[in-house]
Amino acid sequence: MTQVNGCGRCQTLPEPPDGPGRLFLWPPLGHSLGKLVAHLREAGGPYQLRTDAHCVVVGMGQGDLGRLSTLLPNVLTAEEVRGTRALFVPGDTEPGMADFPRVDSLQRFTMLQQSGWLVDMLAESRLTSFFQPIVHAQDTSFVFAHEALMRGRDRDGSLVSPARMLDTAREADLLFQLDLAARTTAIREAVRHQLRTHLFINFTPTAIYDPAFCLRSTVAAIREAGIPPEHVVFEIIESDRAANAEHLRSIVDFYRKAGFKVALDDLGAGYSSLNLLHQLRPEYMKLDMELVRGVHADPYKASIVQKLLEIACQLGIQTVAEGIETPEELSWVRRHGVDFVQGYLIAKPSAVPAQVTPRLND
Secondary structure (H helix, E strand, C coil), X not given: CEECCCCCHHHEECCCCCCCEXXXXXXXXXXXXXXXXXXXXXXXXXXXXXXXXXXXXXXXXXXXXXXXXXXXXXXXXXXXXXXXXXXXXXXXXXXXXXXXXXXXXXXXXXXXXXXXXXXXXXXXXXXXEEEEEXXXXXXXXXXXXXXXXXEEECCCCCEECHHHHHHHHHHCCCHHXXXXXXXXXXXXXXXXXXXXXXXXXXECHHHCCCHHHHCHHHHHHHHHHCCCHHHEEEEXXXXXXXXXXXXXXXXXXXXXXXXCEEEEEEECCCCCHHHHHHHHCCCEEEECHHHHCCHHHCHHHHXXXXXXXXXXXXXXXXXXXXXXXXXXXXXXXXXXXXXXXXXXXXXXXXXXXXXXXXXXXX
């Protein structure tokens, strides 16, 4: 395991196993075991079938684990890959009691083998942040805040999309490490660019076990950077994937006690959005871009957005309309009382924070 800036799961990077050893596989069904053995027999590599334990043991040389992890998902179905348990033991020893806590699903095992590029990116601090301005709806030349958006860089300097990083992190159980790295990178880049506006930082609730432990490095980084806490807004993403509302409230309470504010992202997108609105009572709510897209020409969207804006106004919650791409959308949300707007009509995400809106000043 590679330790990064301290201790704890969020700051520790796994090292995918490799080298001489043996891979123990326990498929969920006899049929699955049969398919696996047939493939290994045809491939001609060393293996041992243990029918009494419903297990097959595969001999591994240097680099074999990576190659096998690529092939096995083509032999077994997706459900069989998820149901198969896997354990790699270096050398030729039998697994001991200390090894069995390391037994994992074959799916995570194969994804970990294929996620070396992400582990390397995190270990080498090749994350960066792009910034997209959030501007006042009535005067788009007045930048209220910047949202920090995660990006990665390959070793050749080319950008890696956040979707690719997040998908790999979820499959390989690296979401904790990626989420922490994204938060600390946003703070670092904001300081580097001497950002003076509010700063919106995304976080994934499912990547936080215990706020008092998991978030202390983020709070410390903000304090060390000298960023006023009241200028920092933590934006909840994937809110409908949170383990439970109580856990999410504990995270929000932790942030508020530290002096930060909270935004609920993509309001109107998740089935639990309205429940979360009264449970979390955020200072800001961001209207989902799919609701905002073409709102001026769609009476159904218009009715929903109007009601959401009325609720926000009654509760004293400030609103951000995301995904503004046309003057007509901007004009509509202005007329209906949105506080702030964000979108390509105003400015695209950029490595350098925009201080004025380059496209629209009316």
